[in-house]
Amino acid sequence: MKLKTSDGMELMEVSGFSREEGNLIIEGTIMGAMPVHAVLTPDQLRAALKLLDFKTVLFAAGMLFRKTKAAPPAQPPF
Numbered sequence: 557m558k559l560k561t562s563d564g565m566e567l568m569e570v571s572g573f574s575r576e577e578g579n580l581i582i583e584g585t586i587m588g589a590m591p592v593h594a595v596l597t598p599d600q601l602r603a604a605l606k607l608l609d610f611k612t613v614l615f616a617a618g619m620l621f622r623k624t625k626a627a628p629p630a631q632p633p634f
Contacts, residue, residue, distance in 0.1 A: 568592075 557570040570584040580596040596604075608616075 558566055559568045559570070561567050566588055568584055568586050569588070570582060572583045574581045574583065576595075578598065580601065582592075582594040582596060584592055584594075586592050
């Protein structure tokens with residue numbers, strides 16, 4: 557799974573999830589170069605779920621059935 561900025565540049569690539577001592581570990585790379593193992597605790601997961609309202613949950617569920625639109629090409633940084 558790739559997380560991108562609004563202009564289409566890759567921010568993070570998530571390569572996997574695992575469990576460790578009651579926490580969720582998110583594995584991936586940031587900016588295509590720096591490996592990261594982020595730890596998501598139960599408290600932080602609850603805090604993240606509080607950020608979602610009902611309309612956003614429905615929107616996210618609907619995304620599972622939509623095709624991805626082609627992103628515009630990234631602009632050169634000059």
